[in-house]
Amino acid sequence: MKLPIYLDYNATTPVDKQVLDCLLPFFSENFGNAASRSHLYGWTAQEAVETARQQVADLIGAETKEIVFTSGATESNNLIIKGLFESSFPLKRHIITAETEHKAVLDVCKHLEKLGAEVSYLKPDNVGNITLEQVQKATREDTFLITVMFANNEIGTIQPIQAIGAWAKEKNICFHTDATQALGKISVNVNEMNIDALSLSGHKLYAPKGVGALYLKKKSPATHLMAQMDGGKHERGFRSGTLNVAGIVGLGKACELARNSLLFENQKLSVLRDKLEQGILQNVSNTQVNGNPTNRLPNLTNISFGGVDGENLLMSFRDIAVSSGSACTSASVEPSYVLKSIGLSDELAYASIRFSLGKYTTEAEIDFTIKYVREVVEALR
Ligand SMILES: Cc1ncc(COP(=O)(O)O)c(C=O)c1O
Known part of the structure; x- marks a missing residue:
């Protein structure tokens, strides 16, 4: 891998x-x-x-x-x-x-x-x-x-x-x-x-x-x-x-x-995404999913990790390439305005991670990520 x-x-x-x-x-x-x-x-x-x-x-x-x-x-x-x-x-x-x-x-x-x-x-x-x-x-x-x-x-x-x-x-x-x-x-x-x-x-x-x-x-x-x-x-x-x-x-x-593989990809991605999401929610305490649970993109999950410092969280995820709930502007790291707009505190917005999957994502990668996220978050806490 x-x-x-x-x-x-x-x-x-x-x-x-x-x-x-x-x-x-x-x-x-x-x-x-x-x-x-x-x-x-x-x-x-x-x-x-x-x-x-x-x-x-x-x-x-x-x-x-x-x-x-x-x-x-x-x-x-x-x-x-x-x-x-x-x-x-x-x-x-x-x-x-x-x-x-x-x-x-x-x-x-x-x-x-x-x-x-x-x-x-x-x-x-x-x-x-x-x-x-x-x-x-x-x-x-x-x-x-x-x-x-x-x-x-x-x-x-x-x-x-x-x-x-x-x-x-x-x-x-x-x-x-x-x-x-x-x-x-x-x-x-x-x-x-x-x-x-x-x-x-x-x-x-x-x-x-x-x-x-x-x-x-x-x-x-x-x-x-x-x-x-x-x-x-x-x-x-x-x-x-x-x-x-x-x-x-x-x-x-x-x-x-994209047109020829839409249905297939959509289903494959949502199965992998659900596996990742459930794996993280069940194995890592104090987590929540952001976004509409029933009407959202099939390839994405955005998860907040309570009780973890946001900046440390992203820096610690060396073995997975993900994006955080914050955006670097030239001067500072700002919490995501999207997450703030749906009611998250600055602290929780900083500690949120977007996992977005694509057509080359494999089940083995998802299995690895679930274990890896659990280890990193536990170590940080
Ligand atoms: C919703 C949305 N709109 C616009 C853009 C900008 O697209 P482009 O990189 O093609 O300018 C992005 C890319 O991040 C996006 O996600």
Whole structure:
């Protein structure tokens, strides 16, 4: 068994070998610019990009012309939120989001507040749920965007996307969801779920880093956004810049693989996750699981270890690669705002660990981790 055991798949995933084999030729022999219309090099690249566009679209039930390639979910979130603000303001200035969103949504909203936007940050309940009623109550005449993530990256809680989408549709408000952590793990269909815009990222689903996409539903308010990158009018003018062909080819292949193995992976991951979670809860006293126990990502468990110093805890886990309930900013280690938002104390948030599993996780690794966590926590206590 290779140590440390990788249990941080929500941070990033390795590139799948099949994905790598597909994309490598686009760095060398097939190096063409997808925008070169006058020769074979360009046509080959363009064809590969269009195949990838179909593969991405198929994973979420979209049409190819609704997919805009970006550098990742951070860019996709920036593009839809800032882009729609720019086309809506000053007539409409209100955004609805949640306290537990990723910084790639929250910091964009904070930025826009300085420019005149008004933002409602909904507070989740103690397992991380946002309700339709909260969204309805927060809705105003001048609301132009509701952005609620599909599944939380730290605690895995899945939001009532379909219901919020239906409400947004009724009110003719754009509904965006950051589905970065959901794709490849649970089934997502943009039409059935009333989604107008959706962000996704390659490196969370076994494709390379630095590539992602934004889904923009045709004839929906999402398509009114103003581009945030001007230039050669690539991607139907929504995102200028020479396409990252190799990355896009990889993203497409990864989406195809994810679609074909979704059910199998989902079941396999939840069995392993449950084994890990039960193993830790039964063998280590004073522990609790964070997040919605009945409606969360199948690959993740976030566990608080009472009575342990958080910083020591993470430093002591040398043989497993996991992430903590805290984020290092340049100046200090802060407790996770997600865990604080669902009611954890600073102390408990520091002493919380996210274990996130992926398709290369084995049962032997889970068995090892259960024993290892028990030994480390007991030694610390
Ligand atoms: C929910 C969520 N949104 C956005 C991002 C940012 O994605 P990217 O690394 O592709 O910019 C992440 C990655 O950590 C994430 O988990």
